[in-house]
Amino acid sequence: FVTVIGSNGAGKSTMLSAIAGSMMPDAGRITLNGRDITYMPEVKRASFIGRVFQDPMMGTAANMWIEENLALAYRRARPKTLRWGMPVGEERELYKQQLARLGLGLEDRLSTKVGLLSGGQRQAITLLMATIRRPEILLLDEHTAALDPKTAATVLEISNDIVRENKLTTLMVTHNMKNAIEYGDRLVMMHNGGIILDISGEEKKLLTVEKLLQKFEEVSGTSDVPDSALLG
Numbered sequence: 001f002v003t004v005i006g007s008n009g010a011g012k013s014t015m016l017s018a019i020a021g022s023m024m025p026d027a028g029r030i031t032l033n034g035r036d037i038t039y040m041p042e043v044k045r046a047s048f049i050g051r052v053f054q055d056p057m058m059g060t061a062a063n064m065w066i067e068e069n070l071a072l073a074y075r076r077a078r079p080k081t082l083r084w085g086m087p088v089g090e091e092r093e094l095y096k097q098q099l100a101r102l103g104l105g106l107e108d109r110l111s112t113k114v115g116l117l118s119g120g121q122r123q124a125i126t127l128l129m130a131t132i133r134r135p136e137i138l139l140l141d142e143h144t145a146a147l148d149p150k151t152a153a154t155v156l157e158i159s160n161d162i163v164r165e166n167k168l169t170t171l172m173v174t175h176n177m178k179n180a181i182e183y184g185d186r187l188v189m190m191h192n193g194g195i196i197l198d199i200s201g202e203e204k205k206l207l208t209v210e211k212l213l214q215k216f217e218e219v220s221g222t223s224d225v226p227d228s229a230l231l232g
Helices: 012-020 066-074 089-102 119-131 149-166 177-182 201-205 209-220 227-231
Strands: 002-006 049-052 137-141 170-173 186-191 194-200
Touching: 002 012, 002 177, 012 049, 012 137, 012 170, 049 119, 066 089, 066 119, 089 119, 119 149, 177 209, 186 209, 194 201, 194 209
Parallel strands: 002 170, 002 186, 049 137, 137 170
Antiparallel strands: 186 194
């Protein structure tokens, strides 16, 4: 579980876009579990890469029910047929169980249109959709930045629980240094398109925001980056 931080324009979201396939790299290679996916189309990568965006509106279909959205995600890596696509029996029960774990009371609202949910609820649904088939890698692209602080904290806890319970390899981009320190096993800081810090283990556990800011100044050679750009 890697948290990725850095000032605006450092290249954090660009890196995730290159991994997801929505942006082609100019040079180099992207390998995942030993296979080269550098020029694999985004639509093919979607079967084994999960991604949650900053905007809660981007990961779901607003005019479809909760269970319809989940059914689409559940069938993402499966061959497409002309059979009826709505979940029944065990599959619907699976959705209820997964929704109940979110603790948002959505398990009894399967036929509610997603567009009627709050931003936090939609982001939690998107997170569940991105992980319901256990992707090889999960990309969280500032996925709590558009939420109020209380809702953001809830979605972060849900994210952490899902990542830990399913043992998912995860990259989480954030502007919030405190969250970057609190969550994850490894912290990477980017600046001008490159990695300038890579911290894990006991060193990460002993980090504070003040120490991290000091390290940034030492490694980047600049102290004129405003705290707001790094702290969110």
